[in-house]
Amino acid sequence: MKRTQIVLLALLGLTLLAVQTGCAHFAREQLYAPPVGPIAVPEWTGPEPERVAVTTEDGLELAGLYWAPGNGSADIILVLHGRRDNAGRMAGYVQRLAESGRGVLVASYRGFNDNPGSPTEAGLVADARAFYRFARARGNDVYVFGHSLGGAVAIQLAAREELAGIVTLATFSDLGEAAPFYSELLIPDSWESIVALSRVEEPILFIHGADDDYVEPSHSRRLFRTTCSLAALAIIEGVRHRPNFRLIQPLITGWVDALRTGTTDTLVAPNAVDLDRKPACTR
Template sequence: MGLLGLYAMLVSTAANAGPVSSRVYEPVSLADTQMEFRGEPPQTITAQTADGLTLAGAYWPPDDGVDQIVVVFHGNSYNHLVMAVRAEPWRVGGRGVLVASYRGFGDNPGKPSETGLYRDADAWIAKARELQPDARVYLFGFSLGGAVALEMAARRDATAVGTLGAFTSLKDAAPALLRPFVTEQYDNLETITRVNEPILLLHGTRDETIDPHMAERLEKAGGANVTRVNLAGGGHWVPFDSIAEKIWLQWEEAEAGRPAAAEKAP
């Protein structure tokens, strides 16, 4: 995620005292993205948003007999292809992986915004349920994508949710000087109080972008259904190669101990 780059751009913007919503997002076109997968590449897949946009993402269907699929939300930069390479380890055990993307990212139409990203996430969760009607759907977000995943878990029924490098709010994540100019909210500290599903918070102990203490505040706000995992020595991004299976197991253990809950309204 490019939040450090964001801060540098905000410094120049702050002098003009204008809103900086357009500086929050740093998409990269697919033409400028050269990525290689270790195994079979994902399928290209599209989702339709409520306001009429067609968005492209990446999809590995679950193996026959596997009823688990994770919808993965990337951060404020790059695109779904970069996140697909990073998310490939989630396929362990034949699980399904749907890598979502947002308006204005990659080659997707539209202009990103907080409201827009939530609409996009809604469309991707609906797509996951369309593709795998009987599957258990999990949500996972990296950095800014963690805010998207948590908000969707608060609004929609999911089996469990997880984040990596999540902040308490976008303003909290910005330097104090720049906070008055940050207009997007992404208030995870409030959102997490509305999530009933098991929540897994992952955070690198050497995160250079988002203070690890923010994970402690989120854990406290989220209450008993939160499990916080400190990734020793990890930075803002931590590869999933060695932890994907552990995350699945953690979710399954939390799911097994979770009392039955009423499904949220669609």
């Protein structure tokens, strides 16, 4: 092969690599669609949270919102929001949890709002681990609640850290439901929650809205069937994809209380059209 041909092939390869890299960046932007600007401040119905910052292992400083435990409680619920969402809006939803005296820490991700960096699967998991370390240093037990994409992050976190329990809402079992149709082909992020569940031993409550037409309830059903952990599944009438904490907050706090008292077999789910439970299985 002539030297000119070798040079041309090398240039072609570099061009294709650049195009692929650019497409991957674009696809990631479409997948995560991170909101920009400072964290929005919702209307607080009770005490305002403290603005806190954590530092990831790769040196990024991320902003969060934190209610310290009260009423003698030492537990903290780490909250992971979904795509196209932000820590401020999620804090507005979950402030009901803080009103019961529980500690609540609302995380944010790299590339979201004014945070540095760009979102990737590995990056979001690293971000969750940084907030987990913050919570672990301040509470005895850390529970995690994740909405949509945040539920996938929660499962990945549980595969790496020791949690007291997990709650997911409207979480997908594969990337295809959350990504635009082309993103699966262009980006390396996979969010294989089914695979990660094989490394999760923490008890899990899967919540899904019966009226969710964005991520169908079949995804939570599949996650529930797959896990070998102590688990419960609640399909709630009147809930769509967006968190409806008026309906799901009693279920979340009920699950945490049931885990502490060992009474998950008596868990009650108001407005549930389907409630299923299963014990942990032998791995």
